[in-house]
C-alpha cells in the first residue's frame with residue numbers, strides 16, 4: 001500500500017442469503033481512496049453502492065455477509081480472509097482482521113465517520129443539537145465541558161449555521177433539512193476522521209441547498225484534508241465534488257477514472273448512458289436520452305457483461321464472456337473500463353455479431369480507438 005493510499009478495497013464481495021438464493025449485491029469490487037481525496041461511487045438504485053460502503057464500515061447485517069476480498073484502511077485490516085475456506089465453504093477471517101469490538105470502539109466514529117441521507121436517523125430527537133455535538137467532541141478529545149461547548153459552537157459556525165450560539169440549544173426538529181445535514185457534517189468532522197463516507201447525503205434536499213452543502217464539503221475537505229467516499233446516483237454531484245469516480249452496475253465497477261476523464265473520455269456504454277440521461281450545460285433538453293430498460297435483479301444477473309441486455313453496443317461476445325475491469329486509457333492517466341470494445345481486450349468484439357437489445361445506438365459518442373482509426 002503506497003503512502004498516500006488511505007483505503008484499499010480489493011475484490012470485495014458481499015451477499016445476502018435469501019430463500020430464493022444468494023443475492024450478490026457487491027460482487028468483487030476494487031478501488032482505492034487516497035489521502036485527501038473525494039472518491040465517487042455512482043450508479044442506479046440497486047447497484048450495490050450502499051452495501052459496498054456498509055461493508056467497508058463492517059455494518060452489514062444478517063442475512064448479509066462479507067464473503068470475500070480484502071479491505072485495508074490506514075494499515076488496519078477491516079476485511080481479510082485466509083486463503084482456504086472452512087469445511088463448510090465459509091470464509092475464515094484472518095488473525096489481523098479487526099474484531100467487531102475494535103471496529104466499534106477504534107474505527108467507526110473515530111477514524112471513519114458516516115453521513116446518511118436522512119439526518120434524523122443519526123440525530124437523537126430528545127437532545128439538543130449542541131449537546132450531541134459537544135458529546136462527540138468530548139468523546140474524541142480530552143476537553144473540559146466549557147471548552148468542548150465553545151468548540152461545538154465554533155463547528156456549527158464553520159458548517160454555516162447562522163446564529164450558532166443561539167441554535168446550540170435547539171432540538172433537531174427545529175432545524176430545516178439542509179441545516180440538519182450541516183449539523184451531521186459538523187458531527188462527522190468533530191470526530192476528526194481520516195475518512196468520511198457519505199451515502200446520498202444531499203439527495204433529499206432541493207438543488208440550491210444541495211449546491212450549498214457541496215460547496216461547504218469542498219471547502220472543509222481542503223481545510224481538514226479529510227478523504228471522502230461520496231455515494232450518489234447523480235453525475236452532476238459527482239462533477240461538482242469528486243476527484244475520481246467509480247461507476248457501479250449490478251454489484252460491479254464498470255468504469256473507474258478521474259472525474260474529468262470520465263466525462264470527456266467515457267469508456268463504458270453504461271457510463272455513457274448515465275451521462276446521456278442527465279441534463280448538461282452543453283446539451284439541450286431534447287438531447288436527453290433516458291437509459292432504456294431497468295437494471296436486472298442482482299439475484300439473477302445476465303450472463304457475460306451484465307450490462308449487455310441494455311447496451312446498444314452489445315455483441316455476441318458480450319453475452320458469452322464477462323469483461324473484467326482493465327486499464328483502457330491513454331497510458332498517461334489511469335482509466336479502467338470493463339468493456340470488450342477496447343483494445344486492451346482481445347475478445348473478438350469487432351468480429352462478433354451485434355445482438356438485438358431493442359436499444360438504439362448512441363451514435364458516435366463512444367468511439368473507440370479502433371473505430372476512429374477505421375474512419
Ligand SMILES: Nc1ncnc2c1ncn2[C@@H]1O[C@H](COP(=O)(O)OP(=O)(O)OP(=O)(O)O)[C@@H](O)[C@H]1O
Nearest residue numbers: 016023025044045046047048049050051052233298
Ligand atoms: N437485506 C437485504 N436482503 C436482500 N437483498 C438486499 C438487502 N439489502 C440490499 N439488498 C440487495 O442488494 C443490492 C444492492 O443494494 P444497495 O442498497 O447497495 O443499492 P444502492 O446502489 O445503494 O441503491 P440506492 O441508490 O437505491 O440506495 C440490491 O439488489 C438489493 O436488493
Ligand code: NI
Nearest residue numbers: 049050051199
Ligand atoms: Ni443506497
